[in-house]
Amino acid sequence: MTFENLYMKLLQLFVLLTINTFLISCGGQSSDVPTSRVEQQNYEWKLVTSWPKNFPGLGRGPETFSKYVERMSNGRLKIKVFGAGQMVPGFEVFDTVSSGAAEMGHAGSYYWKGKAPASQIFTAIPFGMNATEMNAWLHYGGGLELWREVYEPFNLIPFAGGNTGVQMAGWFKKEIDSVDDLKGLKMRIPGLGGEVLKKLGGIPVALTGGELFTSLQSGAIDATEWVGPYNDLAFGLHKAAKYYYYSGWHEPSANLEFMVNKQAFEALPDDLQAIIEVATRAVNQDMWDEYTAANNSAMQALVETHGVNMRPLPEDVMLALKNASIDVMQEQSAADPMFKKVYKSYSDFQSNVMKYHQISEFEYYKNRAGYNQ
Numbered sequence: 001m002t003f004e005n006l007y008m009k010l011l012q013l014f015v016l017l018t019i020n021t022f023l024i025s026c027g028g029q030s031s032d033v034p035t036s037r038v039e040q041q042n043y044e045w046k047l048v049t050s051w052p053k054n055f056p057g058l059g060r061g062p063e064t065f066s067k068y069v070e071r072m073s074n075g076r077l078k079i080k081v082f083g084a085g086q087m088v089p090g091f092e093v094f095d096t097v098s099s100g101a102a103e104m105g106h107a108g109s110y111y112w113k114g115k116a117p118a119s120q121i122f123t124a125i126p127f128g129m130n131a132t133e134m135n136a137w138l139h140y141g142g143g144l145e146l147w148r149e150v151y152e153p154f155n156l157i158p159f160a161g162g163n164t165g166v167q168m169a170g171w172f173k174k175e176i177d178s179v180d181d182l183k184g185l186k187m188r189i190p191g192l193g194g195e196v197l198k199k200l201g202g203i204p205v206a207l208t209g210g211e212l213f214t215s216l217q218s219g220a221i222d223a224t225e226w227v228g229p230y231n232d233l234a235f236g237l238h239k240a241a242k243y244y245y246y247s248g249w250h251e252p253s254a255n256l257e258f259m260v261n262k263q264a265f266e267a268l269p270d271d272l273q274a275i276i277e278v279a280t281r282a283v284n285q286d287m288w289d290e291y292t293a294a295n296n297s298a299m300q301a302l303v304e305t306h307g308v309n310m311r312p313l314p315e316d317v318m319l320a321l322k323n324a325s326i327d328v329m330q331e332q333s334a335a336d337p338m339f340k341k342v343y344k345s346y347s348d349f350q351s352n353v354m355k356y357h358q359i360s361e362f363e364y365y366k367n368r369a370g371y372n373q
Helices: 003-025 035-039 060-072 090-099 117-122 131-140 143-154 191-199 209-218 229-235 262-266 270-305 315-335 337-359 361-372
Strands: 043-049 077-082 104-107 156-163 170-172 186-188 203-205 243-246 255-261 309-312
Touching: 043 060, 043 090, 060 077, 060 104, 060 156, 060 255, 060 270, 077 270, 090 104, 090 156, 090 255, 117 143, 117 191, 117 315, 117 337, 131 143, 131 156, 131 255, 131 337, 143 156, 143 337, 156 262, 156 270, 186 209, 191 203, 191 315, 209 229, 229 270, 255 262, 255 270, 270 309, 315 337, 337 361
Parallel strands: 043 077, 043 104, 186 203, 243 309
Antiparallel strands: 104 255, 156 255, 170 243
């Protein structure tokens, strides 16, 4: 269902409710809206997340969503947001919502690769699509339908829940001069990016955001990727590692997710279901806007105030990562039929959108850079 259809559906329901309320106040009857709808039952939900409470970007998205829903529903649906560890640990969001212990969750789908390998694709693929392309595939290229097919056995309905845009490659305690420097490197890197690092001799480590600083500072890990300047500055990662590399080959767009317990969602009346759908779409765009704006000043602060050494990964390292990524995607596709199905849809869409972006976005960036020189 497109955003425009959702909007019209919500508008039609609002108009029907308004007419019904007017008729009742005048002593009339309405046959268009059931009495149960007029009674307007109230709902209180819990939303668990994989992020610290109110953390910039990632953590604020669910809070914004909750406010949108309460306001649009006129208080009929209130959603209490729990940060990671407040109700359940960040890596238990999936099971908590699947079981119905909480009605909603907000996380990154690649955390659930042990339950459904194809889930990783809906966050990011190394050297894959950017945020604009990812959103287009999800909402107009069949991606969201496939995502819901993947989550169907787990009693969950997913929605796109924000995007960070292209991330940074990460923070390293030592310089990366060649592919050999990746061998034995203990790095916090989730999802398919972790599988690529492993193929080149690195050691991927699974950690939630709240564990990153102490793990990096203590030497438990040698490097970590997180998000980008906005979130990395907030965590103070520049105090624990000296070298900050770009670009985020592993997450060219980190698409986040809202997940809803299927029974809880289906128990809602149509208008509240529509409100959830519209609110998730609004937050999906709002979060990306926030990152695009906030990364600018954060990058400036890291470089100018904190003296961070920001540099690109060497070309031979990037080439090795890209080649290893191709191998990983082939292996994952061969190992899991659903992964293969989703990846084919994703890669077909990427192949097509790249052709247009090559002569539009890419050419524009080149021309813009030329004019500024």
